[in-house]
Amino acid sequence: xxxxxxxxxxxxxxxxxxxxxxxxxxxxxxxxxxxxxxxxxxxxxxxxxxxxxxxxxxxxxxxxxxxxxxxxxxxxxxxxxxxxxxxxxxxxxxxxxxxxxxxxxxxxxxxxxxxxxxxxxxxxxxxxxxxxxxxxxxxxxxxxxxxxxxxxxxxxxxxxxxxxxxxxxxxxxxxxxxxxxxxxxxxxxxxxxxxxxxxxxxxxxxxxxxxxxxxxxxxxxxxxxxxxxxxxxxxxxxxxxxxxxxxxxxxxxxxxxxxxxxxxxx
Amino acid sequence: xxxxxxxxxxxxxxxxxxxxxxxxxxxxxxxxxxxxxxxxxxxxxxxxxxxxxxxxxxxxxxxxxxxxxxxxxxxxxxxxxxxxxxxxxxxxxxxxxxxxxxxxxxxxxxxxxxxxxxxxxxxxxxxxxxxxxxxxxxxxxxxxxxxxxxxxxxxxxxxxxxxxxxxxxxxxxxxxxxxxxxxxxxxxxxxxxxxxxxxxxxxxxxxxxxxxxxxxxxxxxxxxxxxxxxxxxxxxxxxxxxxxxxxxxxxxxxxxxxxxxxxxxxxxxx
Numbered sequence: 001x002x003x004x005x006x007x008x009x010x011x012x013x014x015x016x017x018x019x020x021x022x023x024x025x026x027x028x029x030x031x032x033x034x035x036x037x038x039x040x041x042x043x044x045x046x047x048x049x050x051x052x053x054x055x056x057x058x059x060x061x062x063x064x065x066x067x068x069x070x071x072x073x074x075x076x077x078x079x080x081x082x083x084x085x086x087x088x089x090x091x092x093x094x095x096x097x098x099x100x101x102x103x104x105x106x107x108x109x110x111x112x113x114x115x116x117x118x119x120x121x122x123x124x125x126x127x128x129x130x131x132x133x134x135x136x137x138x139x140x141x142x143x144x145x146x147x148x149x150x151x152x153x154x155x156x157x158x159x160x161x162x163x164x165x166x167x168x169x170x171x172x173x174x175x176x177x178x179x180x181x182x183x184x185x186x187x188x189x190x191x192x193x194x195x196x197x198x199x200x201x202x203x204x205x206x207x208x209x210x211x212x213x214x215x216x217x218x219x220x221x222x223x224x225x226x227x228x229x230x231x232x233x234x235x236x237x238x239x240x241x242x243x244x245x246x247x248x249x250x251x252x253x254x255x256x257x258x259x260x261x262x263x264x265x266x
Numbered sequence: 267x268x269x270x271x272x273x274x275x276x277x278x279x280x281x282x283x284x285x286x287x288x289x290x291x292x293x294x295x296x297x298x299x300x301x302x303x304x305x306x307x308x309x310x311x312x313x314x315x316x317x318x319x320x321x322x323x324x325x326x327x328x329x330x331x332x333x334x335x336x337x338x339x340x341x342x343x344x345x346x347x348x349x350x351x352x353x354x355x356x357x358x359x360x361x362x363x364x365x366x367x368x369x370x371x372x373x374x375x376x377x378x379x380x381x382x383x384x385x386x387x388x389x390x391x392x393x394x395x396x397x398x399x400x401x402x403x404x405x406x407x408x409x410x411x412x413x414x415x416x417x418x419x420x421x422x423x424x425x426x427x428x429x430x431x432x433x434x435x436x437x438x439x440x441x442x443x444x445x446x447x448x449x450x451x452x453x454x455x456x457x458x459x460x461x462x463x464x465x466x467x468x469x470x471x472x473x474x475x476x477x478x479x480x481x482x483x484x485x486x487x488x489x490x491x492x493x494x495x496x497x498x499x500x501x502x503x504x505x506x507x508x509x510x511x512x513x514x515x516x517x518x519x520x521x522x523x524x525x526x527x528x529x530x531x532x533x534x535x536x
Contacts, residue, residue, distance in 0.1 A: 022531030030530065045531035048472040048524065049498055051491050058530025074531060084504075088526050091499040091506045 004232065006181065006203050009097065009129030009150050011068050015040045016198070017228045018070065018183065019221070020208020023160075027060045029217050034062070037221035041068045043099060043206065045075065046089045070131065072099040077106075079118035086123050098123055099153065099185075100132040109159045113140045117147060124148035133185050136170040138177055145180040151203060152178055157187025160209045164193040175201045191220075191227030198231025199239060267293040267325075267418075269444045274307050278314040284443050285318030287453025291436070293340055295325040308334045323362065328354055338362060338380065343370060352378040362416070366399055371410045382411050383438065386419025387429060390440075393419065401432040408433025408466055409490040412474045426456050430463035433477055469521040478517065485513040488525065498527045 005012035019039035024030035034042060044059065071089030076082035079102060086098040100119045104112025113135050120132045129150045134140050136154040144152050154174050157163035164187065165171050175182045181203030188194055194205050207224050214220035272280055281292050292315040294308055308324060312334055315322040323338045324331040328351045331339040338360025341351060348361050355361070360380040365371045374382055384407035389398045398419065407415045414436060417429035422442030429437050437460055446452035466477040471487070478487045484500050484507065500507045501524040507515060517523065 020531075024530065027530075043531075044528040046499075046526050047529045047531075049493065049527050051472060051474075051493065051525070059528060064528070069528070071528065072531075084501075087506055088499045088501060088524075089528070091508075092497065092526075092528055 016204035018206040023212040032218045033221035037225045043070045074101045079115040082119040098128045120147045141174045141178045151181040153183045153185035155186035159186045162189030191223045194227035195231040199234045267440045278310045281314040283449040284453045285320040287450035288457030291321045293323040301327040348377040381414040383416045388420030390420040404432040427459045427463035433466045
């Protein structure tokens with residue numbers, strides 16, 4: 001098979017499934033699930049070291065050097081906090097990857113688009129390979145790409161919800177319009193969700209809860225891996241019904257916009 | 267801290283003298299008198315302490331402390347549990363707890379206590395039969411406690427300063443003042459010795475107050491807490507330390523230190 005690696009910054013990922021590391025029943029199950037998924041990129045968070053007693057880390061027994069580690073800024077509620085967490089993660093000796101997560105609403109955990117864009121700009125200029133987790137908004141995705149994001153990570157549904165792709169039109173438009181790879185993050189609940197977004201041309205998916213909270217996380221990790229492969233193969237093959245010639249037309253005429261010049265009448 | 271030997275009627279005057287000499291806290295400690303018989307004496311002692319601007323703490327007797335509106339109560343390991351005491355006293359009163367071992371100190375970190383006593387540093391007639399724990403336990407308590415540490419046990423001139431150098435925030439004495447011919451002078455001399463002694467560095471570590479000996483690096487500080495530096499990132503006052511700086515940069519009083527590492531997760535509600 002020809003090389004179909006996902007290029008992100010300096011690296012080429014041979015698996016398009018990015019594996020989360022939270023909420024697993026035990027470090028052993030986590031390690032087995034990652035192995036079963038074939039994932040080569042895993043996400044981790046940055047937290048204070050517990051200084052009273054030896055709390056066991058979920059990452060116990062995991063050789064981080066065997067993976068491309070994608071630290072996230074989970075817990076940040078402002079751009080400033082996200083930038084701080086990113087710099088701490090980089091100092092942990094990992095590559096320059098950072099997944100920006102800035103929560104905009106504590107109840108739904110949905111992201112703050114403005115702070116996400118601000119943090120993206122700052123961390124790109126600081127030399128990071130930036131992957132922002134974002135709302136499923138086309139305009140925002142374009143702005144993030146313009147700001148220098150290496151990939152954009154729109155959420156399919158709220159974090160941990162496993163509701164699948166709540167707004168397929170938006171998600172598909174982001175995938176089609178965004179000039180950088182689109183990795184669908186958050187809310188994917190079943191391998192079918194992975195097949196679907198990969199068929200549309202998503203560059204990859206990030207799954208955590210959908211695997212961690214499955215009846216058998218290890219078997220589900222393998223199932224998601226197959227879903228990603230199937231969806232990718234279908235996308236590369238070209239879906240027969242994929243020629244949406246009708247497209248989306250504006251409901252107001254674009255011609256005659258004041259100051260629009262000649263292009264508006266195209 | 268009062269003894270059992272001083273006659274009751276002399277205690278308020280002794281307290282007045284000790285506070286005039288520079289004692290900041292007075293603890294009423296009468297092991298051989300029942301709580302019910304201490305009420306009047308406790309009131310008089312409280313008034314003497316308060317008149318000089320000192321805090322007044324009652325040893326052991328939670329109900330007495332509450333009844334006479336003392337500033338707090340001091341509990342031993344075998345006394346009422348601090349949680350129960352806190353429930354009876356409400357949030358305002360200070361609760362102190364005696365510690366004799368590292369496990370006493372770490373257990374206390376989860377309890378509603380405002381200061382820890384570390385001792386007995388030296389063998390003392392006040393605590394017959396209890397083995398001396400030396401300055402080592404003062405250092406242990408100072409390393410692990412996030413609340414102030416009072417060194418206690420056979421301390422006086424010469425050893426009070428050593429206790430501070432071992433990490434104590436305060437020094438508790440019984441005989442050094444109670445049996446002195448000039449209690450005010452004894453208190454004054456102790457206070458001068460304590461103030462002249464080299465204090466430990468006080469910083470904030472992951473949001474908690476912590477102490478370490480002067481001249482400590484982050485490697486030293488974390489080693490005291492039995493944590494290695496492998497895989498951790500240290501930020502001091504907002505600036506990240508390079509790996510070579512961990513053993514080199516000295517922490518100083520007032521530093522805000524964050525020690526972080528990578529954990530499983532990708533979810534904002536972790």
